[in-house]
Amino acid sequence: MLAICPNPTIDRLVILDTLTPGTVERVRQNRAYPAGKSVSAARGCLANGAAPRVHVLLPATGSNWYLDTLRAEGMDVTSHACSGTVRESIIVLEDDGRVTVLNGPGAPVSVARWDDFVQASTAGLRPGVWVICSGSFPPGVGPEALAGLVAAIAATGARLALDTGPAWMPLALRGPALPALITPNLAEAEAILTGGTAPEVTGVGDDALARAAGAAAGLHERGIDAVVVTAGSAGLAWVTREGAGVLPGQKVNVRNPIGAGDAFLGGLVSRLEAGFDFAEAAGWGMATSCAAIEQWSPGGAAAKRVAHFHDLITAS
Numbered sequence: 001m002l003a004i005c006p007n008p009t010i011d012r013l014v015i016l017d018t019l020t021p022g023t024v025e026r027v028r029q030n031r032a033y034p035a036g037k038s039v040s041a042a043r044g045c046l047a048n049g050a051a052p053r054v055h056v057l058l059p060a061t062g063s064n065w066y067l068d069t070l071r072a073e074g075m076d077v078t079s080h081a082c083s084g085t086v087r088e089s090i091i092v093l094e095d096d097g098r099v100t101v102l103n104g105p106g107a108p109v110s111v112a113r114w115d116d117f118v119q120a121s122t123a124g125l126r127p128g129v130w131v132i133c134s135g136s137f138p139p140g141v142g143p144e145a146l147a148g149l150v151a152a153i154a155a156t157g158a159r160l161a162l163d164t165g166p167a168w169m170p171l172a173l174r175g176p177a178l179p180a181l182i183t184p185n186l187a188e189a190e191a192i193l194t195g196g197t198a199p200e201v202t203g204v205g206d207d208a209l210a211r212a213a214g215a216a217a218g219l220h221e222r223g224i225d226a227v228v229v230t231a232g233s234a235g236l237a238w239v240t241r242e243g244a245g246v247l248p249g250q251k252v253n254v255r256n257p258i259g260a261g262d263a264f265l266g267g268l269v270s271r272l273e274a275g276f277d278f279a280e281a282a283g284w285g286m287a288t289s290c291a292a293i294e295q296w297s298p299g300g301a302a303a304k305r306v307a308h309f310h311d312l313i314t315a316s
Ligand SMILES: Nc1ncnc2c1ncn2[C@@H]1O[C@H](COP(=O)(O)OP(=O)(O)OP(=O)(O)O)[C@@H](O)[C@H]1O
Pocket: 184, 185, 186, 202, 230, 231, 232, 233, 234, 235, 236, 249, 250, 251, 252, 254, 257, 258, 259, 260, 261, 262, 263, 264, 286, 289, 290, 293
C-alpha cells in the first residue's frame, strides 16, 4: 500500500480553555505533529496492522524534523524534495470542543516538479495495490493536475482511494480513469454533487445519515466503485457495487477531531487490503476514526482502542 502526500503540513495544536481573539493568551499545551491528510491516513493504517509506504512532496526547510519524527513513529516514509518551507496548520482546541483551524498555504511547486513527483509516486505500482491520496495540493498545482494523477495511477492498475475537497474532486471524477474509492464528508459530498463549494463543517442534524446515504448513492452513480460519505458524530453511509449500508456514530470523548476522516480512510483501506468485505472494513474504519479522535495525533490510534470501538460497533 502507498500513501501519496502532495501537500504536507506540520499540525501545531494549541490547547487552551477558551480562545479570545485579539488578546494575549497563555495556553495550556502545545503539540506538533508531521501531518498532511495522507500522513494522517497512514497513521490509521498502522493502527490496523498495515505498513504503507508514505511518499511526500516535501519542501526542504523543515524536512529533517518532519521525516525524523515520522520515522520514529514507525512510518516507512520517502520524500520527493522541492524548494521552500514545510507549511504549518494551527489547530486551536478549546475545552468546550470548539476547533479553529488556520491552514498555511504550502510552498509553490512548478509543473515540472509536480510531474516528477507523480512519476516517482507511480513508478513500480502493481495492479490491485491500494494507493491513498487525501487532502489538498500545493500552490502551482491546478485541479487539472489531479486528473493526471488519477490517470497515472489507473494506468498501473493500482486502486486509488481519494479524499479531496470539492475544488478538486470534480476533476478527479471527470474520467475516463476514476478512483476506486472516495470518502468525502457530507458537506464535501453535497458540494461535489451540486457543483458548489463546501463550508468546512459537517452537518450533523437528525437527517445527516439519510443525507449521507443519498449523497453516497449520487456519487456512486457517477461510476465510482465504492463511495463512503462520513457525517462526523452522526456516522457514515456507504455504497458499493455489491451493496450499501449506514453505520451510526459512536459516543467518543473527543480530544482532536482533525483527521477523523483520514483515520477512517486508513482503517478502511487497510482492512480492504487484508481481504475484509466492504461492510466489515467500514466498521474497522469507523473504529479507527473513533480511536483517533480521542487522542492528540492527527489520524493516530492505538490498536487496542481500535479493537475496543470495533467491539462496540459490531454490538450496536
Ligand atoms: N464527534 C465525533 N464523535 C464520534 N465520532 C466521530 C466524531 N467526529 C468524527 N467521528 C467519526 O469519524 C468519521 C469521520 O469523521 P468526519 O465526517 O468528521 O470526517 P472529516 O470531516 O473528513 O474529518 P477530517 O477532514 O478532519 O479528517 C465519522 O464517520 C465518525 O465515525
